[in-house]
Amino acid sequence: MDWVTAARELAATFALRAPEHDRAGSFPFENFADLRAAGFFGLTVPERFGGAEVPLATYLAVLEALARGDGSTALAFMMHLKTFGQERDAPSYPPEWLGQMARGALEHGYLVNTVATEEGLGSPAGGGLPETVAIPSGDGWLLDGRKTFATLAPVLHYFIVLARVPVLEGETPRVSNFMVLRTDPGVRIEETWDSLGMRATGSHDVVFDGVRLSPERLLNGRALGAGDARGGAGMAWFALGICAVTLGVATAARDYAVTYARERTPNSNRTIKDYPGVRTRIARMDLLIQRSRALMDDACRAWEAGSSEGMPVLNRVAVAKIEALNSCIEAVDLAMRVVGGVSLQKSRPIERYYRDVRAPLHNPPLEDRALEMLARSALDEPIEPAGPAE
Numbered sequence: 001m002d003w004v005t006a007a008r009e010l011a012a013t014f015a016l017r018a019p020e021h022d023r024a025g026s027f028p029f030e031n032f033a034d035l036r037a038a039g040f041f042g043l044t045v046p047e048r049f050g051g052a053e054v055p056l057a058t059y060l061a062v063l064e065a066l067a068r069g070d071g072s073t074a075l076a077f078m079m080h081l082k083t084f085g086q087e088r089d090a091p092s093y094p095p096e097w098l099g100q101m102a103r104g105a106l107e108h109g110y111l112v113n114t115v116a117t118e119e120g121l122g123s124p125a126g127g128g129l130p131e132t133v134a135i136p137s138g139d140g141w142l143l144d145g146r147k148t149f150a151t152l153a154p155v156l157h158y159f160i161v162l163a164r165v166p167v168l169e170g171e172t173p174r175v176s177n178f179m180v181l182r183t184d185p186g187v188r189i190e191e192t193w194d195s196l197g198m199r200a201t202g203s204h205d206v207v208f209d210g211v212r213l214s215p216e217r218l219l220n221g222r223a224l225g226a227g228d229a230r231g232g233a234g235m236a237w238f239a240l241g242i243c244a245v246t247l248g249v250a251t252a253a254r255d256y257a258v259t260y261a262r263e264r265t266p267n268s269n270r271t272i273k274d275y276p277g278v279r280t281r282i283a284r285m286d287l288l289i290q291r292s293r294a295l296m297d298d299a300c301r302a303w304e305a306g307s308s309e310g311m312p313v314l315n316r317v318a319v320a321k322i323e324a325l326n327s328c329i330e331a332v333d334l335a336m337r338v339v340g341g342v343s344l345q346k347s348r349p350i351e352r353y354y355r356d357v358r359a360p361l362h363n364p365p366l367e368d369r370a371l372e373m374l375a376r377s378a379l380d381e382p383i384e385p386a387g388p389a390e
């Protein structure tokens with residue numbers, strides 16, 4: 001199966017649907033139906049469950065291809081795909097749950113994502129304690145709380161929920177991940193997502209109101225501040241997936257600007273591509289995009305080879321994320337300048353690319369934390385693997 005070609009074909013259809021979903025902030029259910037029908041729900045699922053188990057590099061190429069058509073669909077779908085990639089590289093959930101999620105994806109079209117962020121907590125990568133709490137009750141747990149930024153909320157079946165759990169006085173606070181199903185009584189989606197960019201990701205709030213969980217719903221736990229069980233795999237699949245989505249959006253903007261520059265001939269005898277300013281900007285866009293892709297590919301190869309030669313592999317991932325995001329934002333800004341005043345028109349996709357390309361800035365690893373990783377490596381001591389991705 002040529003997954004990348006298949007993704008390109010789907011992306012062409014998604015591009016036609018993207019303006020309306022962006023305008024309405026609606027969820028592209030039909031894109032996910034198409035992805036399911038084409039077999040993409042099992043893309044990263046291990047082969048032993050019937051999945052395609054594609055390598056990290058193919059996952060990235062697929063995400064980039066999808067994002068050229070619709071950044072929102074690519075970003076939202078990434079949340080599902082990365083779960084299996086991370087588990088393949090660093091199992092952190094009980095094997096029975098991995099099997100259930102894999103079979104759910106392949107047989108029923110069930111999607112999974114981690115819902116960790118909260119209004120008060122912000123990003124859990126900041127090291128805070130969630131307000132969402134799981135209290136022991138009977139032989140299981142009682143879950144209460146609210147999560148924000150729950151991407152894929154309109155279609156998620158498996159919610160992996162980060163919650164604090166009670167500890168004795170004086171003990172280090174603890175957090176755990178719980179498996180919550182969409183069908184569990186007390187789970188409610190509140191349609192709060194109305195954002196500047198990535199408007200069609202369905203990243204709504206999810207409320208857990210006295211949700212009763214049996215003991216096997218506890219996936220894992222750790223002391224607050226201790227390393228996440230996914231270790232570096234959490235960061236590699238997440239951060240590089242973000243790079244790929246961002247690259248896809250920036251490349252779509254670049255292609256739009258290049259086509260425009262080749263065709264646009266104002267009431268003069270020159271096509272705008274002949275103006276030195278336009279030529280320089282187009283060249284610089286290619287430089288920025290190529291630099292981003294090279295860094296992403298370099299980090300991907302290092303992760304797949306388990307190589308830290310020259311630089312620790314997770315530092316390479318951090319470098320790729322920081323550079324790809326900033327370079328892609330700059331490239332889309334240049335594309336806007338090439339196209340000129342009409343780039344601001346809502347009727348043109350470049351206006352959406354300009355907004356979408358910014359959103360992944362706020363997905364982990366955040367720039368300050370990534371820079372701190374590099375500084376610690378250079379100035380202090382060997383670093384621990386990064387914390388939780390979401």
Ligand SMILES: Cc1cc2nc3c(=O)[nH]c(=O)nc-3n(C[C@H](O)[C@H](O)[C@H](O)COP(=O)(O)OP(=O)(O)OC[C@H]3O[C@@H](n4cnc5c(N)ncnc54)[C@H](O)[C@@H]3O)c2cc1C
Binds near residue numbers: 389
């Ligand atoms: C499109 C999109 C989809 C998302 N999908 C999901 C999802 O599916 N699941 C999910 O759980 N979350 C999701 N998120 C949320 C995301 O992972 C972050 O948790 C969220 O954006 C809030 O992060 P923040 O850093 O802005 O928040 P805050 O933690 O409030 O941070 C605010 C600012 O302070 C800085 N800061 C905070 N703590 C530190 C620190 N310790 N060191 C240095 N600087 C710090 C941050 O860098 C930031 O600039 C999504 C976000 C976006 C934009």
